[in-house]
Amino acid sequence: xxSPSSAPASAQTRxxxxxxxxxxxxxxxxxxxxxGLPLGPYQDRQPFSAWQDNSSxxxxxQLATAHNFGIDCFVFDWYFNAEVNDPGENLNAALxxxxxxxxxxxxxxxxxxxxxxxxxxxxxxxxxAVNEWVAYMTDPDYLRVNxxxxxxxxxxxxxxxxxxxxxxxxxxxxxxxxxxxAQGLPGVYIVGGFGMPDGTMGQDSLSDGFSIAQADGYDSxxxxxxxxxxxxxxxxxxxxxxSEAGQWTWNEATLSSPLPxxxxxxxxxxxxxxNETEPNTGDLMWYSRTPRDVATFVQGAITWTAxxxxxxxxxxxxxxxxLIEAWNEFGxxxxxIPTAGDGTSYGDALEAMLQMP
Numbered sequence: 036x037x038s039p040s041s042a043p044a045s046a047q048t049r050x051x052x053x054x055x056x057x058x059x060x061x062x063x064x065x066x067x068x069x070x071g072l073p074l075g076p077y078q079d080r081q082p083f084s085a086w087q088d089n090s091s092x093x094x095x096x097q098l099a100t101a102h103n104f105g106i107d108c109f110v111f112d113w114y115f116n117a118e119v120n121d122p123g124e125n126l127n128a129a130l131x132x133x134x135x136x137x138x139x140x141x142x143x144x145x146x147x148x149x150x151x152x153x154x155x156x157x158x159x160x161x162x163x164a165v166n167e168w169v170a171y172m173t174d175p176d177y178l179r180v181n182x183x184x185x186x187x188x189x190x191x192x193x194x195x196x197x198x199x200x201x202x203x204x205x206x207x208x209x210x211x212x213x214x215x216x217a218q219g220l221p222g223v224y225i226v227g228g229f230g231m232p233d234g235t236m237g238q239d240s241l242s243d244g245f246s247i248a249q250a251d252g253y254d255s256x257x258x259x260x261x262x263x264x265x266x267x268x269x270x271x272x273x274x275x276x277x278s279e280a281g282q283w284t285w286n287e288a289t290l291s292s293p294l295p296x297x298x299x300x301x302x303x304x305x306x307x308x309x310n311e312t313e314p315n316t317g318d319l320m321w322y323s324r325t326p327r328d329v330a331t332f333v334q335g336a337i338t339w340t341a342x343x344x345x346x347x348x349x350x351x352x353x354x355x356x357x358l359i360e361a362w363n364e365f366g367x368x369x370x371x372i373p374t375a376g377d378g379t380s381y382g383d384a385l386e387a388m389l390q391m392p
Contacts, residue, residue, distance in 0.1 A: 042103035042104075042386065043386075043390060044103060044104060044105035044385075044386040044389050044390055045102045045103050045105065045141055047105045047389040047390060048354050049337055049354060049389055050337045050340075050354050050355055050356070050357045050389070051107050051108070051353075051354050051355065051356045051357070052105060052106050052107050052108075052333070052357055052358075052359065052385075052389070053106070053107060053108045053109070053110050053145070053178070053356065053357070053358045053359070054101060054106050054108075054109055054110070054358070054359040054360075054361060054362040054371065055109075055110050055111075055112065055147060055259060055358065055359070055360045055361040055362065055364075056109040056110065056111045056112065056129060056130075056361065056362045056363060057112050057361055057362075057363055057364045058088075058111055058112055058113075058114075058126050058127055058128060058129045058130060059124070059126055059366075060086060060087055060088045060089070060129075060363070060365075061087060061088065061089035061123075061124055061125050061126075061128035061129070062087075062089075062121050062122070062123045062124030062125075063121075063122070063123050063124075064086060064087075066121040066122075066123070066124050067121055067309075068121070068124070068366055069086065070308060070309055070366070071307070071308030071309060071311060071366070072086070072308050072365055072366065073086050075308060076308075076311075077307070077308040077365075078375065079374065079375050079376025079377075080308070080365045080368075080370070080374050080375070080376060081374060081375040081376075082097075082363065082365070082370075082372050082373065082374055083096075083100075083372070083373040083374065083375075083379075084096045084097055084372075088128070088129050088132075088363075089125070089128050089129075089132075090132075091132055091135070091136060094129050094132040094133055094136065095136055095138070095139075095140070097362070097363075097372065098133065098136070098139050098140045098142045099140035099142075100372075100373065100382065101142060101362060101372075101382075102140050102141045102142050103382075103386070104371070104382035104383075104385050104386045105385055105386050105389035105390075106142070106359070106362075106385070107141075107142065107143060108142060108143035108144055108145060108178045109133070109142060109143075109144045109145075109362060110144070110145045110146070110147050110178070110187060110358065111127070111129065111130040111133070111144060111145070111146055111147065112126070112147050112149050112189075113126075113127055113130060113146045113147060113148050113149060113168075114126040114127060114149055114154045115148075115154050115155065115156045115160065115164060116153055116154055117154075119153055119154075130144070130146070130171075134171055134174065139176055142176070143176050143177065143178045144171075144176065144177060144178060145177060145178035145184070145185045145186065145187065146168055146171060146186055146187065147187040147188070147189055147259070148164075148168075148186070148187065148188050148189065149189045150188060150189060150190050150193040150194060150197065151189070151190060151193055155193065155197045156197070157197055158197075158198060158203070158207070161207055161210065162210070165210060165211050165214045166214065168186065168211065169211075169214045169215050169218055169220075172184035172186075172215055172218070172220060172223070173218050173219075173220065179224070180224040180254075180255075180348050180349060180356065181224055181348065181349055182221055183215075183220065183221050183222045183223055183224040184215060184220060184223055184224065185223075185224045185226060186211065186223050186224070186225050186226070187225075187226045187227075187228065187257065188225065188226070188227050188228065188253075189228050189259050190228065190229055190230065191204075191227040191228065191229050191244065191247050191248050191251060191253065192229055192244070192247060194207070194227075194251065195247065195251065201247075201250045201251050204251040204252065205250075205251055205252040208223075208225055208251070208252045208253070209252065211223050211225070212225075224254045224255065224348070225252070225253050225254050225255070226253065226254065226255045226256065226257045226297060227247075227248040227251070227253035227255075227256055227257075228256065228257055228258045228259050229241075229244040229247070229248075229258070230258075230259075230260075230261065230263075231261055231263070231264060231284075232263070233263045233265075233266060233267050234265070234266040234267070235264060236264040236265060236279070236280050236283045237283065240287065240290075240291065241284065241287040241288075241291065242287075242290075242291040244256075245287075245288075245291050245292045245293060245294070246293075248294055249293045249294055253294060254294065254295070254348070255294050255295040255296065255297060255348050256288065256292055256294050256295070256296050256297070257296065257297035257298075257299060257358060258284060258299045258360075259299065259360055260299070260301050260304070260360045260361075260367075260369065261280050261281065261284055261299075261301070262277070262280075262301070262304040262306075262320075262367075262369075263320075264277075264280030264283065264284075265280065265320075267318040267320070268318060268320050269318050269319060269320065270319075270320065270321075271320075271321055271322065271323055272320060272321070272322050272323070273322070273323055274303070274322050274323055274324045274325070274328040274329075274332075276322065277301055277303070277304060277322045277324075277332075278300075278328070278331075278332045278335065281298070281299065281300055281301060281332065281335075281336070282335065282339075284298075284299075285298045285336070285339050285343075288343075288346055289343055289346065292346060295346050295347060295348040296343075296346045297348060297356050297357070297358060298336040298339055298340065298357055298358070299336070299357075299358040299359070299360050300329070300332040300333045300335065300336045300357065300358070300359055300360070301332070301359075301360045301369055302324070302329045302332075302359055302360065302361060302364075302369045302370060302371050302381065303322055303324040303329065303368050303369045303370070304320075304321060304322050304367060304368055304369055305321035305322065305324075305367070305368025305369075306319070306321065306366060306367045306368060307319065307321060307368070308365070308366050308368075309366040309367070321368060326377070326380040326381045326383065326384035327384055329359075329371065329381055329384065329385070330381075330384035330385050330387070330388040331388070333357065333359060333385060333388065334388050336357045336358075337355060337357055340355035340356075340357065341355070359371060371385065
């Protein structure tokens with residue numbers, strides 16, 4: 036397989052830069068996740084490695100390309116009942132392929148457990164899921180924070196609903212840490228996230244979510260995305276509105292997070308492929324964006340970590356951990372992977388920013 040040769044940005048030390056990876060591209064092109072994309076009006080989002088990523092070649096090419104842009108790891112969305120939605124689709128396929136690859140081109144990886152119906156892991160299935168997760172964590176290329184394998188959970192509130200109480204969630208997380216220790220690992224560094232409702236920004240506080248994460252035994256807080264921070268509107272908004280929402284979440288952390296905080300910079304939000312063909316879905320909002328917009332936003336996240344060393348999961352001189360949402364969320368228009376329409380422009384802008392002194 037031909038993959039890109041190493042680039043200078045692959046050795047960047049400004050940040051430990053992770054990108055969330057949505058693993059919904061393994062099934063037939065007629066499946067829901069491809070709606071509006073290969074057979075619709077948004078064909079320009081086709082990734083350079085082809086629509087489907089269910090081959091070793093496609094995944095390895097993406098790993099090498101991402102690392103050359105200066106990205107250090109993929110955080111794979113992981114789903115329980117990963118084959119429940121569409122025929123022939125495995126929502127954990129690219130993670131499984133990455134785990135099996137002999138050469139990951141300098142990239143590390145981690146798991147984001149996407150809780151929410153129909154993918155919740157209930158108490159009766161928790162041990163099975165824990166054993167699967169820990170099997171990945173023993174890999175030397177699995178992302179570590181403070182020496183421990185990092186594990187992300189998308190919604191701390193959903194965990195409480197599924198397990199029934201703060202104490203039950205704490206026990207479930209303790210079981211995960213103990214299972215890792217039984218495999219010779221020093222535990223697990225667990226990062227919890229939560230969403231925010233429409234209109235939250237500037238009117239509300241995220242302190243409740245921070246309090247839940249602390250009470251339930253998480254080590255740190257980090258969000259997946261926050262596209263609905265402005266009040267519901269129809270049509271296009273400037274990218275500055277999205278970046279202001281991100282900065283607002285970071286500022287909320289400085290005000291009220293009792294735990295370390297990992298900032299996320301969104302690469303965009305444009306869910307029209309998945310929504311334009313669905314009648315009566317309500318407001319449809321998206322953001323304009325340019326490669327420079329996205330690179331500047333990621334740079335802002337790195338700058339924020341320097342200004343708030345008390346919230347870093349790992350102290351300097353370890354480069355600060357920063358996340359991008361996402362590498363390949365085509366249906367939601369949040370992606371930096373090279374595509375037919377944008378070429379390598381988003382990765383190139385990241386690469387240039389990361390090499391600045």
